[in-house]
Amino acid sequence: AVVSTQSTGASLGNNPNFRNISLSECNLITDVGIQKMTSRLLLLETLDISFCVNVTDYATKFLAFSCRELVRLNIAGCTQLTDTSVSYISGGCHYLSHLNLSNNLNITDKAVRFLRRGCKLLQRLNLQLCPKITYVAIQRLEGGGCKVSHSIDINALKLGPMLPLSRTHKRPMSVGYSIFPIPSHG
DSSP: OOOOSHHHHHHHTTOTTOOEEEOTTOTTOOHHHHHHHHTTOTTOOEEEOTTOTTOOHHHHHHHHHHOTTOSEEEOTTOTTOOHHHHHHHHHHOTTOOEEEOTTOTTOBHHHHHHHHHHOTTOOEEEETTOTBOOHHHHHHHHHTTOEEEEOOOGGGSOOOOOEESOSSOSSOOOEEOOSSOOOOOO
16 A cells, blocks of 8 residues: 555545555655554554654554554664654554564664563564664563564674685685684784
8 A cells, every 4th residue: 555645544544444554665654644544443463664754653652552453563764763662562562473673773672671571472573773772682582482683783893803714715705704702823
């Protein structure tokens, strides 16, 4: 579905039988459009509003407390979202099994704690390019059985010296980084 206005968001909400909606990259959809749409979609199971850059925590509040049957939610790249959104989601969407939070720079370890407490059925969580999430938080969540996709800021790691990856081939060597300290021999 392509949605570009608040009134279209409201008209989507006029059919309470919708179970799956994708509004990915709808730059004109706003909090009001999400609010109007989700207020009537009480049985919605899958929602993709990824990269809807005008969506804020205000929209996720209505989404989380209206669409309590959500199983899959994609809010990747909704750059205005914060831990507050995840708090709403964990408080209202207890059936959530798949959540994509990737490309959200304002999401922190606090969001992971909310998810551990409220989303007990969470099986997959995407935290790619969420630089404020630490590896410790991810480990705690994975300890509960959730599979987490994440990225680590290579610049934040203490890197060992560069090592050649291939010495046997005559083509130019590939060079890589080791995240483990390399002992010096002498």
